[in-house]
Amino acid sequence: MDYQICDLAPADLGAAVQLLEALRPLPDSAPMEIAQFISDVNDGAIVVVALVNSSVVGLVSARVAGDRAWTQLVAISPQWRRKGIGSALARGLEGRLLHLGVRKISALLGPGEVGETALINRGFKPTTGMVLYEKLLSLEPGDVRIIDKWGGQILDEDLWDQAAGMEREKNLIDQRIVAPLSDPALAAQIGLRPPATALMFGPPGTGKTTFARALAGRLGWPFVELLPSKLSSGEGTLANELREAFIELGRLDHVVIFIDEFDEIAPARESRPASAGVVNELLKSIPEFRRRPGKLLICATNFVETIDPAVMRPGRFDLLIGIGPPDQTALTALWERALATMTTESGVDAAKLASQCHGFTPGDVDLASQRAAAEAFARARATGKAAVVTNEDLTAATNRTKASITPEMLSAYQAEVSMFERV
Ligand SMILES: Nc1ncnc2c1ncn2[C@@H]1O[C@H](COP(=O)(O)OP(=O)(O)O)[C@@H](O)[C@H]1O
Ligand SMILES: [Mg+2]
Numbered sequence: 146m147d148y149q150i151c152d153l154a155p156a157d158l159g160a161a162v163q164l165l166e167a168l169r170p171l172p173d174s175a176p177m178e179i180a181q182f183i184s185d186v187n188d189g190a191i192v193v194v195a196l197v198n199s200s201v202v203g204l205v206s207a208r209v210a211g212d213r214a215w216t217q218l219v220a221i222s223p224q225w226r227r228k229g230i231g232s233a234l235a236r237g238l239e240g241r242l243l244h245l246g247v248r249k250i251s252a253l254l255g256p257g258e259v260g261e262t263a264l265i266n267r268g269f270k271p272t273t274g275m276v277l278y279e280k281l282l283s284l285e286p287g288d289v290r291i292i293d294k295w296g297g298q299i300l301d302e303d304l305w306d307q308a309a310g311m312e313r314e315k316n317l318i319d320q321r322i323v324a325p326l327s328d329p330a331l332a333a334q335i336g337l338r339p340p341a342t343a344l345m346f347g348p349p350g351t352g353k354t355t356f357a358r359a360l361a362g363r364l365g366w367p368f369v370e371l372l373p374s375k376l377s378s379g380e381g382t383l384a385n386e387l388r389e390a391f392i393e394l395g396r397l398d399h400v401v402i403f404i405d406e407f408d409e410i411a412p413a414r415e416s417r418p419a420s421a422g423v424v425n426e427l428l429k430s431i432p433e434f435r436r437r438p439g440k441l442l443i444c445a446t447n448f449v450e451t452i453d454p455a456v457m458r459p460g461r462f463d464l465l466i467g468i469g470p471p472d473q474t475a476l477t478a479l480w481e482r483a484l485a486t487m488t489t490e491s492g493v494d495a496a497k498l499a500s501q502c503h504g505f506t507p508g509d510v511d512l513a514s515q516r517a518a519a520e521a522f523a524r525a526r527a528t529g530k531a532a533v534v535t536n537e538d539l540t541a542a543t544n545r546t547k548a549s550i551t552p553e554m555l556s557a558y559q560a561e562v563s564m565f566e567r568v
Contacts, residue, residue, distance in 0.1 A: 153192035216252035219260025231263025297369035300362035309478025346449035347468035350506030384426035407444035483514035504548030516542035
């Protein structure tokens with residue numbers, strides 16, 4: 146079953162105390178820890194909890210003083226240990242503290258105490274003899290302000306594994322982007338320049354945004370999406386805002402800047418003369434951004450052929466990567482994910498369903514699975530009996546769902562790959 150990590154809501158304080166009560170070694174032992182916890186909460190301590198079906202199964206609390214934080218308490222219900230909750234709590238806490246300007250987190254734990262594995266997993270280092278766990282966050286408070294201003298996030302490294310299948314694309318991104326950026330010393334020794342800019346293109350819903358976020362998570366770099374609609378509405382100011390974004394974000398040691406629907410901001414100038422100001426700005430900003438290593442600009446588009454050719458030239462974009470429709474492995478994983486949330490009859494086979502889904506995007510798989518569920522739901526209401534989603538429901542729903550990627554779109558995409566892809 147899944148758990149959810151979030152801030153302690155006032156309504157959950159009682160449940161949090163109950164968890165601590167249940168964890169007391171002896172029924173009559175002094176509830177010091179509990180009194181301390183309540184007083185910490187009243188003093189504004191940061192408390193992150195793990196919820197399962199809205200009940201509290203784990204919590205971590207920390208007090209903040211200036212740029213330091215002390216982890217006061219790590220508690221996880223015994224039956225929920227060794228499921229990654231500790232690490233997820235620690236990660237949630239780090240995220241919260243980072244935004245409060247904290248640079249160093251310390252935790253004093255007895256050896257073997259709950260939370261030890263989680264802290265070690267999250268890169269905390271014990272100070273020998275004392276078992277004082279400490280971690281220096283990789284961002285300066287000034288950096289956090291810049292990231293917050295532009296709506297940036299630190300994303301989870303698990304996103305990479307959650308993106309299923311797509312071996313070709315994942316290998317390309319891994320070998321050409323993530324590896325050289327993660328190991329700049331080896332790259333420099335060999336004379337490989339890590340990429341600074343990449344454009345991902347392909348039909349809608351094929352995972353471009355997903356891969357951009359996943360690779361930022363893997364690098365552990367802040368992810369900032371620049372939304373042209375949010376930057377500004379007028380053309381002249383959009384160019385200015387872009388310049389400002391590149392200058393400010395360029396000051397960070399590391400950042401992944403993501404611009405989706407890049408065709409909207411960099412269309413061929415002859416077809417959309419009004420956008421010339423923005424395109425000219427990009428032609429200036431990109432080389433400037435590229436001069437300092439450790440940063441990555443990723444753009445994504447469904448319409449690569451409409452982008453201004455000058456913007457795509459080598460020297461501006463290092464890599465142009467086609468992201469194709471989900472392959473069988475990706476479709477199977479998408480079906481497995483959908484089926485896991487439904488009550489199905491036995492013998493339902495994700496791989497078999499996937500084989501009936503040529504040209505499906507993840508959105509299509511979601512639609513087909515919901516249609517099958519709706520069918521079973523209607524049957525349950527009509528008969529008053531418990532119902533399960535049957536193989537027949539699933540096959541019928543899959544047949545009824547139109548593939549978003551038509552054969553024409555697929556061949557257009559393949560032509561684009563042979564024309565534009567550069568890796
Ligand atoms: N390889 C994948 N494995 C699992 N889910 C995926 C994968 N690719 C895309 N998805 C899911 O499909 C949806 C659309 O993907 P998205 O990245 O937004 O596509 P795009 O940016 O190419 O339009 C998202 O909900 C995403 O989580
Ligand atoms: Mg997208």
